[in-house]
Amino acid sequence: MSRILSISGRGIPLRGNDIDTDRIMPARYLKVVSFEGLEKHVFEDDRRTNRGPHPFSDMRYQDASILVVNSNFGCGSSREHAPQGLARFGIGAIIGESFSEIFLGNCSVLGVPCFTADHETIEKLQTLIEQSPETVVDADVQTGRITAGPLTFTASMPTAVRDAFVQGKWDPTMMLLDKFEEVRAVGQHLPYVSGF
Amino acid sequence: MADTLFHKVWNAHRVRTLPSGQTQLFIGLHLIHEVTSPQAFDMIRQHGWTVAFPERTVATIDHIVPTSSQKRPFLDVMAEEMTVALERNCKAFGIKLYLPDAMEQGIVHVIGPQLGLTQPGMTIACGDSHTSTHGAFGAIAMGIGTSQVRDVLASQCLAVEPLKVRRIDVNGKLPSGVYAKDVILTIIRRLGVQGGVGFAYEYGGTTLDAMSMDERMTICNMSIEGGARAGYVNPDDTTFAYLKGRKFAPTGAEWDRAVAWWRSMASDKDASYDDRVTLDAPSIEPTVTWGINPGQSVGVSERIPANADPEALAYMGFDASMPISGTRIDVAFIGSCTNGRLSDIEEAARIVKGHKVAKHVKALMVPGSREVALAAEKRGLHQVFIDAGFEWRGAGCSMCLAMNPDKLEGRQVCASSSNRNFKGRQGSPTGRTLLMSPAMVAAAAIAGEVADVREMLEAVPA
Numbered sequence: 001m002s003r004i005l006s007i008s009g010r011g012i013p014l015r016g017n018d019i020d021t022d023r024i025m026p027a028r029y030l031k032v033v034s035f036e037g038l039e040k041h042v043f044e045d046d047r048r049t050n051r052g053p054h055p056f057s058d059m060r061y062q063d064a065s066i067l068v069v070n071s072n073f074g075c076g077s078s079r080e081h082a083p084q085g086l087a088r089f090g091i092g093a094i095i096g097e098s099f100s101e102i103f104l105g106n107c108s109v110l111g112v113p114c115f116t117a118d119h120e121t122i123e124k125l126q127t128l129i130e131q132s133p134e135t136v137v138d139a140d141v142q143t144g145r146i147t148a149g150p151l152t153f154t155a156s157m158p159t160a161v162r163d164a165f166v167q168g169k170w171d172p173t174m175m176l177l178d179k180f181e182e183v184r185a186v187g188q189h190l191p192y193v194s195g196f
Numbered sequence: 197m198a199d200t201l202f203h204k205v206w207n208a209h210r211v212r213t214l215p216s217g218q219t220q221l222f223i224g225l226h227l228i229h230e231v232t233s234p235q236a237f238d239m240i241r242q243h244g245w246t247v248a249f250p251e252r253t254v255a256t257i258d259h260i261v262p263t264s265s266q267k268r269p270f271l272d273v274m275a276e277e278m279t280v281a282l283e284r285n286c287k288a289f290g291i292k293l294y295l296p297d298a299m300e301q302g303i304v305h306v307i308g309p310q311l312g313l314t315q316p317g318m319t320i321a322c323g324d325s326h327t328s329t330h331g332a333f334g335a336i337a338m339g340i341g342t343s344q345v346r347d348v349l350a351s352q353c354l355a356v357e358p359l360k361v362r363r364i365d366v367n368g369k370l371p372s373g374v375y376a377k378d379v380i381l382t383i384i385r386r387l388g389v390q391g392g393v394g395f396a397y398e399y400g401g402t403t404l405d406a407m408s409m410d411e412r413m414t415i416c417n418m419s420i421e422g423g424a425r426a427g428y429v430n431p432d433d434t435t436f437a438y439l440k441g442r443k444f445a446p447t448g449a450e451w452d453r454a455v456a457w458w459r460s461m462a463s464d465k466d467a468s469y470d471d472r473v474t475l476d477a478p479s480i481e482p483t484v485t486w487g488i489n490p491g492q493s494v495g496v497s498e499r500i501p502a503n504a505d506p507e508a509l510a511y512m513g514f515d516a517s518m519p520i521s522g523t524r525i526d527v528a529f530i531g532s533c534t535n536g537r538l539s540d541i542e543e544a545a546r547i548v549k550g551h552k553v554a555k556h557v558k559a560l561m562v563p564g565s566r567e568v569a570l571a572a573e574k575r576g577l578h579q580v581f582i583d584a585g586f587e588w589r590g591a592g593c594s595m596c597l598a599m600n601p602d603k604l605e606g607r608q609v610c611a612s613s614s615n616r617n618f619k620g621r622q623g624s625p626t627g628r629t630l631l632m633s634p635a636m637v638a639a640a641a642i643a644g645e646v647a648d649v650r651e652m653l654e655a656v657p658a
Contacts, residue, residue, distance in 0.1 A: 027621075032274070032278075045625035048625065101425045167215065177350060180351070
């Protein structure tokens with residue numbers, strides 16, 4: 001598995017707190033047996049009902065790969081279809097004020113780092129991208145350093161998640177299978193597994 | 197050393213610290229359904245892995261099941277394809293599956309407890325955020341994504357990080373007309389939809405002590421709406437009485453040893469917590485959401501806040517400072533993993549009995565499982581709803597999330613006993629949801645508008 005050390009690309013600012021996964025991927029697109037093609041439906045209803053152009057429909061942010069959001073992004077349903085859709089749309093990293101835990105976990109196993117920074121810093125970054133959509137955002141996973149034109153700041157990430165990206169161990173199945181005798185031993189010690 | 201249930205369960209299931217620094221946690225019970233599992237099985241096949249402990253995974257079909265007719269093949273070809281895929285996957289890997297025609301059929305978070313699969317001291321995972329429901333039994337139960345479903349299938353483990361624990365005490369007697377749903381909506385209103393991020397919520401206090409398992413499940417179910425990935429209640433005699441005699445509960449001498457172990461896993465009296473919050477039950481009112489997240493709620497006698505979020509007001513078509521009571525509704529929905537259990541149906545029936553649903557309202561009563569439906573029918577409750585003008589449906593997730601034919605249309609307003617009032621949640625991109633207790637939904641169905649159930653209860657003999 002590859003190490004994920006940095007992500008670089010143009011940004012896409014998406015303002016608003018508590019943007020839930022029903023909005024990222026409406027439930028009707030969960031009626032599938034694969035994740036293929038989900039990128040077509042990212043924010044579909046928001047894009048249709050938004051008063052102005054929704055950032056995901058705005059040509060200025062075409063081909064952007066770094067999503068910049070506010071707080072509690074990805075709350076609600078655990079559907080991995082939401083981060084799958086974003087990743088397949090081309091989002092390689094997300095920088096925000098905070099994330100729902102299930103969403104963050106889903107992004108991590110897909111190799112999409114989620115960085116956090118305070119409200120003022122995020123707003124500055126969103127404003128910068130809105131004013132100069134061509135700005136390239138560089139995000140360094142190991143140091144958390146984010147650079148975008150004149151703006152530089154240090155964002156954070158849970159240590160274990162960061163280390164998993166840096167070591168190339170973000171997709172955990174192989175690690176979980178690595179010492180399987182220990183898994184069996186824990187199971188045997190649990191009375192409801194081995195018998196009360 | 198005095199410890200919390202969370203830490204005791206975590207430590208009993210901890211396999212090791214992974215090279216990444218995360219904890220490898222053994223998952224005691226894995227529940228799967230048709231929506232979030234097909235891709236996980238595909239990944240297992242692609243890598244040539246197998247299912248490590250097939251006997252520790254149980255499958256059901258709930259999200260896409262039509263509630264008007266559950267005859268196979270389903271009319272919706274995708275719903276049928278997803279069902280066939282789960283059948284094939286369960287057969288290939290030796291996993292127990294409850295199909296729509298099984299007596300045990302129902303919403304995954306209703307049937308797990310009902311079958312006695314959910315037990316104290318367990319770790320439980322399911323590809324569904326409302327897995328927190330199972331915490332009502334003193335389990336650590338978490339929602340996961342599809343890649344994590346794959347991990348649990350392959351290894352019976354998750355790579356996770358521990359949560360902090362916030363103790364939430366609710367004390368005192370709930371007033372008549374105020375229910376578990378109002379308690380959890382009030383907790384989320386007070387702590388916010390982000391307040392629980394990084395925490396497991398431990399619910400306790402005299403109000404919780406007096407609650408039935410159905411009520412505790414309603415509270416734990418919505419932990420995730422407050423941002424907490426897990427929520428739990430310490431196991432006690434109420435828990436054990438519920439479990440005794442259930443299909444998968446221990447029996448005989450094993451039962452006594454099980455109860456002793458379950459008791460030992462409860463939080464110790466002098467355990468310390470990362471945070472504590474206390475609520476006063478007698479001050480809680482029947483609660484109704486006015487906005488687009490479950491934290492945006494008011495008591496039924498209150499007005500929408502003067503400083504209400506403009507985006508939410510615009511979507512809902514409401515004005516700041518307007519009373520929520522009297523808001524006209526188009527649809528009434530009683531059901532879901534939050535409030536689709538027998539006690540919910542009984543309480544709603546008390547309100548509905550002898551009344552008629554308002555002419556302009558479409559009203560659905562959807563039991564959470566076939567067993568719940570049959571128990572209600574045995575008591576004649578289905579007739580109470582049918583006589584009042586409700587549709588009495590088959591078990592499933594129904595209008596909670598719009599992955600089946602039960603959906604809002606256009607800008608309809610729905611009084612709903614479900615768990616999420618997100619934009620578009622109930623199937624129409626412009627549909628509007630007002631969350632409330634099943635009794636409040638029943639009251640709204642009859643009045644045709646948001647009404648105070650306490651006034652209707654005054655006329656009902658206890």
